[in-house]
Amino acid sequence: MLRPPLRQIVHRAAHWRCPHCGQGRLFRGIFRMFPRCPECGLSYFPEQGYYLGAMIVNYAATTAVVVTIFLLSLLFPDFTTLSTNSKVFLWMVFAVAVSLLFVRHAYSFWLGIDFWIKPRQPDLPAKE
Ligand SMILES: [Zn+2]
Numbered sequence: 001m002l003r004p005p006l007r008q009i010v011h012r013a014a015h016w017r018c019p020h021c022g023q024g025r026l027f028r029g030i031f032r033m034f035p036r037c038p039e040c041g042l043s044y045f046p047e048q049g050y051y052l053g054a055m056i057v058n059y060a061a062t063t064a065v066v067v068t069i070f071l072l073s074l075l076f077p078d079f080t081t082l083s084t085n086s087k088v089f090l091w092m093v094f095a096v097a098v099s100l101l102f103v104r105h106a107y108s109f110w111l112g113i114d115f116w117i118k119p120r121q122p123d124l125p126a127k128e
Pocket of ligand 1: 018019020021022023024037038039040041042
């Protein structure tokens, strides 16, 4: 199978769409994915542990954002009068929120980039 253009894959991943057809949605809930594309039948779970890489991508992106903002916040040390414990708690809440914000993007880009590297055909026919 021919490798699709990277630009097309990134566009589909950014819109949480199937990397194969570009029509099927990836998510049926906030974090719950369809097992396969509702339009073309491409499996979104080709093997066990498939999304471990997406979790690592999510962790790296979250860490990069939180650490960057934390380092920038050091430029304004007297910005707030909160106690150290309160600040640590707020940073933890912020890190969890950023992580949750990135989950869908990480999964979508992981699926898209993997499909770009190893294009595959749907193993089931399209809509029943
Ligand atoms: Zn599809």
